Amino acid sequence: MKPACHSIITRAAAIISTLLCGAAFGADPPAFTLEQAMSAPFPSELAVAPAGGTVAWVLNEAGARNIWVAEAPDYKGRRLTAHHDDDGQEIAQLQWTPDARAIVYVRGGDFEFPGRPDPNPRSFPAGVEQDVWIAAIAGGAPRKIGEGHSPAVSPKGDRVVYLKAGQVWSAALDGGKPEQLFHARGQEEELRWSPDGAALAFTSARGDHSFIGVYRFAQKTLTYLDPSVDRDGSPVWSPDSARIAFLRIAASSRAFAFGPVREAPPWSIRIADAATGVGHEIWKAQDGVGSAYHALNAENQLFWGADGRLAFAWERDGWQHLYSVSSGGGAPVLLTPGDFEVENVSLSADRKHLVYSSNQDDIDRRHLWRVAICGGAPPQAITNGAGIEWSPEETADGHALAFFESDARRPARAAIETGNAPPRELAPESIPADFPVHALVEPQPVILSASDGMRIHAQLFLPPGDAAARHPALIFFHGGSRRQMLLGWHYMDYYNNAYAMNQYLASLGYVVLAVNYRSGIGYGMKFREALNYGATGASEFNDVMGAGLYLRSRADVDPRRIGLWGGSYGGYLTALGLARASDLFAAGVDFHGVHDWNTTIRNFVPAYNPAGQQDAARIAFESSPLASVDTWKSPVLLIHGDDDRNVPFSETVRLVEALRKQHVEFEDLIFPDEIHGFLTHRRWVQAYHAEADFFGRKLGR
Numbered sequence: 294m295k296p297a298c299h300s301i302i303t304r305a306a307a308i309i310s311t312l313l314c315g316a317a318f319g320a321d322p323p324a325f326t327l328e329q330a331m332s333a334p335f336p337s338e339l340a341v342a343p344a345g346g347t348v349a350w351v352l353n354e355a356g357a358r359n360i361w362v363a364e365a366p367d368y369k370g371r372r373l374t375a376h377h378d379d380d381g382q383e384i385a386q387l388q389w390t391p392d393a394r395a396i397v398y399v400r401g402g403d404f405e406f407p408g409r410p411d412p413n414p415r416s417f418p419a420g421v422e423q424d425v426w427i428a429a430i431a432g433g434a435p436r437k438i439g440e441g442h443s444p445a446v447s448p449k450g451d452r453v454v455y456l457k458a459g460q461v462w463s464a465a466l467d468g469g470k471p472e473q474l475f476h477a478r479g480q481e482e483e484l485r486w487s488p489d490g491a492a493l494a495f496t497s498a499r500g501d502h503s504f505i506g507v508y509r510f511a512q513k514t515l516t517y518l519d520p521s522v523d524r525d526g527s528p529v530w531s532p533d534s535a536r537i538a539f540l541r542i543a544a545s546s547r548a549f550a551f552g553p554v555r556e557a558p559p560w561s562i563r564i565a566d567a568a569t570g571v572g573h574e575i576w577k578a579q580d581g582v583g584s585a586y587h588a589l590n591a592e593n594q595l596f597w598g599a600d601g602r603l604a605f606a607w608e609r610d611g612w613q614h615l616y617s618v619s620s621g622g623g624a625p626v627l628l629t630p631g632d633f634e635v636e637n638v639s640l641s642a643d644r645k646h647l648v649y650s651s652n653q654d655d656i657d658r659r660h661l662w663r664v665a666i667c668g669g670a671p672p673q674a675i676t677n678g679a680g681i682e683w684s685p686e687e688t689a690d691g692h693a694l695a696f697f698e699s700d701a702r703r704p705a706r707a708a709i710e711t712g713n714a715p716p717r718e719l720a721p722e723s724i725p726a727d728f729p730v731h732a733l734v735e736p737q738p739v740i741l742s743a744s745d746g747m748r749i750h751a752q753l754f755l756p757p758g759d760a761a762a763r764h765p766a767l768i769f770f771h772g773g774s775r776r777q778m779l780l781g782w783h784y785m786d787y788y789n790n791a792y793a794m795n796q797y798l799a800s801l802g803y804v805v806l807a808v809n810y811r812s813g814i815g816y817g818m819k820f821r822e823a824l825n826y827g828a829t830g831a832s833e834f835n836d837v838m839g840a841g842l843y844l845r846s847r848a849d850v851d852p853r854r855i856g857l858w859g860g861s862y863g864g865y866l867t868a869l870g871l872a873r874a875s876d877l878f879a880a881g882v883d884f885h886g887v888h889d890w891n892t893t894i895r896n897f898v899p900a901y902n903p904a905g906q907q908d909a910a911r912i913a914f915e916s917s918p919l920a921s922v923d924t925w926k927s928p929v930l931l932i933h934g935d936d937d938r939n940v941p942f943s944e945t946v947r948l949v950e951a952l953r954k955q956h957v958e959f960e961d962l963i964f965p966d967e968i969h970g971f972l973t974h975r976r977w978v979q980a981y982h983a984e985a986d987f988f989g990r991k992l993g994r
C-alpha cells in the first residue's frame with residue numbers, strides 16, 4: 294500500500310505542479326480555471342416585502358454572504374449588508390417588517406440542525422454564535438436583536454419572536470432586552486403569528502408526538518389544539534384569525550431510515566378553533582398510494598387561500614401534485630394533473646392563485662406555473678425553454694413576479710418579471726466579468742439502462758476537442774438521495790458547486806456523466822421510494838453499474854479509465870462502486886460518504902438500535918461499502934470535515950482502517966471544524982483542486 298497523504302502542504306504542492314504542468318498528461322491547458330468556474334455568486338432566500346414591490350435575497354459571493362434588495366420600479370439590486378470575508382457564517386430566514394422598511398434575519402449557526410453547537414469552520418478562537426439581526430432598508434449598520442433563529446415578525450410591527458434552545462423568545466423591534474415568551478415542554482418550531490397579531494401558533498415537538506400550540510399575548514395563556522398521540526405540524530391561520538388548519542401524521546414507532554416507504558396510515562388535514570382548541574378532520578388521504586406524507590419543498594405545507602379553500606400537496610397518483618379542499622370539508626380538487634412533480638410553491642398576493650415550479654413537460658429542468666386555487670382551469674405556464682427557474686414569489690402589489698433562474702451556461706441569479714415584459718436580472722453586475730459563460734458545455738440528456746433494466750436519467754458533459762479521441766470518464770452521483778441533477782446550474786448551493794466542478798472536469802478532457810439514480814426526486818413516487826434502495830438492499834448499485842457499462846460502451850471513452858465521484862449519498866455510491874466493481878471503476882473521490890448504514894441511520898433516527906433489529910441491521914450492513922471492502926482494489930481520495938452533522942466523521946475513520954488492512958491505496962483531505970456542506974468557499978475550491986489532481990494522477994487526461 295502506498296502511504297496515505299496526510300500533509301496539506303504536500304497535496305498543495307502536487308496541485309500547483311499539476312496546474313503549472315498541464316501537459317504532463319498530454320492535455321492542453323483548460324479553457325478556464327476552477328476558480329473562474331466557481332466565481333459566480335449563488336442566490337438564495339428570496340423574500341418579497343409585504344407592502345409595495347421590494348424584493349430581497351441573499352447572495353453568496355465566494356463565501357462572503359450578504360442581503361441584497363431591489364426596489365420598484367427600476368429593480369436595481371444593491372447590497373444591504375456589508376460582509377466581505379469567507380468566514381463560513383451563513384445568512385438566512387429573511388423576514389420583512391410589515392411596513393417594508395426593515396428586514397429581520399439570522400446570521401451564523403447551523404440552519405439544517407438548529408440547536409446543535411454553532412459551526413466554526415474558520416476555527417475562530419473566540420467562537421461564533423447564531424444571532425437574529427435587523428437591518429433598515431434605508432441603510433445604516435444592522436442591529437443585533439438576540440441569540441437565536443427562526444424569527445417571525447408581528448403583523449403589528451412592534452416585536453419579533455424567535456427560537457433559542459428550543460424555546461420561544463420575544464423582543465421589541467425598536468430595542469430592549471429579549472425575554473423568553475413562555476416556558477413549555479418540547480422543542481418549539483414553526484412560529485406563526487395570527488393575522489391580527491393577537492396570538493402566536495407554533496409546533497411543539499415532543500419526540501414521538503407533537504402538538505399545535507397557541508399563545509395569546511393579552512391573556513398570557515397557552516392552548517394546545519385537538520391534541521393526540523400523532524405528529525401535528527404545519528399550522529396555518531384563517532384570514533380572520535379564528536381558526537388554524539394543520540397536518541396530522543399518524544404516530545409511528547418505526548426506527549429506521551433510508552429505505553422505501555410507499556404506504557403508511559393515512560395522513561390528514563384538521564382545523565381547530567384557535568380559542569377553544571376544539572378540532573375536527575376536514576380531509577384524510579386514502580389508503581394506498583399517497584397515504585404516506587411527502588413534504589413540499591416550500592416554507593409552508595398548507596395554504597389558506599381565498600373563498601375558504603386550503604391548498605396542499607398529495608401523491609395520490611404517484612406524483613407530487615397540488616390539490617385544494619374547502620375548509621368546510623368535501624372532496625379535494627386536483628390542480629396540477631400529469632406525470633411531473635411540483636416543488637417550490639407560494640400563494641399569490643390576492644390569495645387566489647398558487648405560483649410554483651415543476652418539471653412539467655421538461656422533466657430534467659424546472660419552470661414556473663400559475664394555477665387558480667379553486668381549480669377549474671389548467672395551470673398556465675409562466676416560463677419555458679432551455680432555462681431553469683425556481684422559488685417564485687409574487688410582489689405584494691401584484692405587479693411583478695420575482696424568482697431565481699439559470700441555464701446550462703449562465704449561473705443562478707435573481708430575476709424579476711413585470712407585466713408582459715421579459716424577465717430581467719436584478720443584479721447582473723454581481724457576475725464576475727471573467728466568468729467563463731461561453732467556454733462551458735451544454736450537458737446532453739441521456740437515458741440509460743441500469744443493470745436490472747430500470748431506465749435512468751443522466752446528463753452527459755462532453756469535453757471540447759477531438760470527438761474521435763478516447764477520453765477518461767467520470768460518473769458523478771448527487772447526495773440526498775432526495776435530489777435531482779438538472780440540465781443546467783442547480784438551485785441548491787451544494788449542487789451548484791458540483792455542476793461547476795463537472796464543467797471544469799469536462800474542460801480538462803473528461804467525459805462526465807451525472808446520474809439521477811433511483812431514490813432521487815423528479816420521476817415519481819415509485820422511483821423515489823424504489824424497492825430495496827439504500828439500507829434495505831442498495832438497489833441503486835444497479836444504476837452505478839449501468840452508468841459504468843454505458844460509458845464503457847462509448848467509442849469516445851477509454852474503458853480502462855472510468856472513475857467515480859460524489860458527496861454524501863453520492864460518496865456512498867462512489868465507495869460502493871469501488872468496493873464491488875474495482876474491475877470497472879479505476880479510481881474514485883468520496884466526499885463525506887456513508888460506509889456503514891447502521892452508523893448513519895442512528896444520526897437521523899436516534900432510536901434506531903441495530904441489536905434490536907438484527908435482520909434489518911444485517912441487510913443494512915450488507916448494503917454498505919464496508920461489507921464489500923475485501924474486493925476493493927481501486928485507489929480513492931477521501932474528503933471529510935470533522936464537524937459533519939449529517940454523516941459522522943467516524944464513517945471515514947472506519948473506512949480508512951479497513952482500507953489499510955486490505956492494502957488499498959487511499960489519500961485523505963480532512964477539514965477541521967468544517968461541516969457536511971462546507972461553509973467556506975475556500976474549502977470547496979481546495980477540495981475540488983485535490984479531486985482534479987487525484988484523477989489526473991490516477992486516470993490521466
